[in-house]
Amino acid sequence: MNNISRRNFIKKIFLVIAATLSMSYLLFRSRESFRSLFSSSSLSASLSASGNAKKKGFPQGTEAMYYTLMERNRIRCELCYRNCTITSGRRGFCRNRENRGGKLYNVVYGKPSAVQIDPIEKEPQHHMLPGTKMICIGTAGCNFRCRHCHNWHLSQRSIEEIGRYDNYTPHDIVRSALNRNIPTISFTYNEPTVFYEYCLDIAKQAKKEGLNILWHSNGYIKPAPLEEFLQYTDAVTVDLKGFSKKAYDNSDAELEPVLESLKIIKNSGIWLEIVNLVIPTINDSMQEISEMCKWIKDNLSQEVPLHLSRFFPSYKLTHLSPTPINTLERAYNIAQNAGLHYITLGNVPGHEYNSTFCPKCNTILIRRIHFNVTKNNIVNGSCGSCGNNIPGIWQ
Numbered sequence: 191m192n193n194i195s196r197r198n199f200i201k202k203i204f205l206v207i208a209a210t211l212s213m214s215y216l217l218f219r220s221r222e223s224f225r226s227l228f229s230s231s232s233l234s235a236s237l238s239a240s241g242n243a244k245k246k247g248f249p250q251g252t253e254a255m256y257y258t259l260m261e262r263n264r265i266r267c268e269l270c271y272r273n274c275t276i277t278s279g280r281r282g283f284c285r286n287r288e289n290r291g292g293k294l295y296n297v298v299y300g301k302p303s304a305v306q307i308d309p310i311e312k313e314p315q316h317h318m319l320p321g322t323k324m325i326c327i328g329t330a331g332c333n334f335r336c337r338h339c340h341n342w343h344l345s346q347r348s349i350e351e352i353g354r355y356d357n358y359t360p361h362d363i364v365r366s367a368l369n370r371n372i373p374t375i376s377f378t379y380n381e382p383t384v385f386y387e388y389c390l391d392i393a394k395q396a397k398k399e400g401l402n403i404l405w406h407s408n409g410y411i412k413p414a415p416l417e418e419f420l421q422y423t424d425a426v427t428v429d430l431k432g433f434s435k436k437a438y439d440n441s442d443a444e445l446e447p448v449l450e451s452l453k454i455i456k457n458s459g460i461w462l463e464i465v466n467l468v469i470p471t472i473n474d475s476m477q478e479i480s481e482m483c484k485w486i487k488d489n490l491s492q493e494v495p496l497h498l499s500r501f502f503p504s505y506k507l508t509h510l511s512p513t514p515i516n517t518l519e520r521a522y523n524i525a526q527n528a529g530l531h532y533i534t535l536g537n538v539p540g541h542e543y544n545s546t547f548c549p550k551c552n553t554i555l556i557r558r559i560h561f562n563v564t565k566n567n568i569v570n571g572s573c574g575s576c577g578n579n580i581p582g583i584w585q
């Protein structure tokens with residue numbers, strides 16, 4: 191090899207090494223930015239200090255609750271209405287509960303994939319501490335398969351497929367809320383049932399510290415675990431996907447168990463609000479909406495707030511159009527005629543029905559623009575104009 195070709199050879203080696211180092215750096219950066227997608231800037235600092243710190247000996251998940259051991263180490267999970275039978279080495283439908291030699295483990299315990307500070311109006315909860323913030327927690331996995339899911343990148347993935355914090359303990363979460371003076375912790379984004387044990391431990395610690403707990407659920411949880419969790423919960427938001435088989439086929443689930451859960455929550459005395467995402471061609475029949483509203487009034491109460499939300503194309507329903515505003519307004523009128531007292535429209539920023547009205551004097555109780563509260567006329571739990579008692583959690 192002469193001098194020139196040796197120089198060229200060394201130059202090429204150098205370029206290859208430089209290119210490899212650059213690629214590694216870019217891959218590292220993209221992974222980091224993916225992780226930071228899930229945390230608000232104000233929370234990121236504490237997450238990297240505590241939640242991301244890997245602690246020696248941290249188990250891969252924790253033993254799950256609510257299951258029965260069957261023959262040949264098979265397990266029947268009794269947490270939700272899927273009723274999965276799980277053979278050793280496999281996971282249930284939700285991708286989170288794993289049979290390891292006859293013991294069931296929840297593999298996402300302490301490993302949230304989404305941690306963020308949001309306004310409580312985003313949940314939505316309209317009768318709970320308006321204008322305050324909450325720390326929201328979500329993980330991988332779900333027990334539904336909603337074709338419209340807006341959080342499919344979390345809910346329709348296993349923990350191995352997405353970013354996550356490796357050991358964000360219940361203590362870390364509670365400290366994060368207390369340090370920031372945030373009064374509420376919410377379990378949301380994906381179905382909290384599938385990270386039940388983590389929710390329960392966080393909720394128990396949070397209640398000891400005087401924090402509020404909010405549970406945003408599809409309502410497909412079985413009565414025993416639901417009743418246990420409600421002991422440590424202040425409010426629940428339930429997604430009622432519609433009021434027909436067709437609506438629940440879209441989520442690969444069934445309506446009846448959800449109605450049972452709604453009754454259990456209401457009877458427990460825990461504050462309940464309901465969200466109905468109105469999706470064109472799936473659940474937007476006015477007849478169906480009318481039946482749903484009548485059921486809510488007859489079986490729960492006319493005082494249960496109903497959020498009628500606008501659908502935007504997402505996941506497997508990108509071929510559908512956003513819900514026409516006119517459809518939402520018609521649904522609003524139907525809910526009002528059915529006798530429900532507190533109806534709001536969601537995902538329609540600036541619409542007058544973002545706000546809550548007093549059912550007695552019809553003045554605005556809480557004026558909202560999307561998630562922002564611009565006026566609160568609730569005084570000591572009553573309408574500031576006519577004195578009508580307004581149910582909810584106001585302080």
Ligand code: SF4
Pocket residue numbers: 267268269270271272273274281282283284285286287332333383384
């Ligand atoms: S929680 Fe998961 S494993 Fe258990 S029954 Fe439901 S989907 Fe199946």
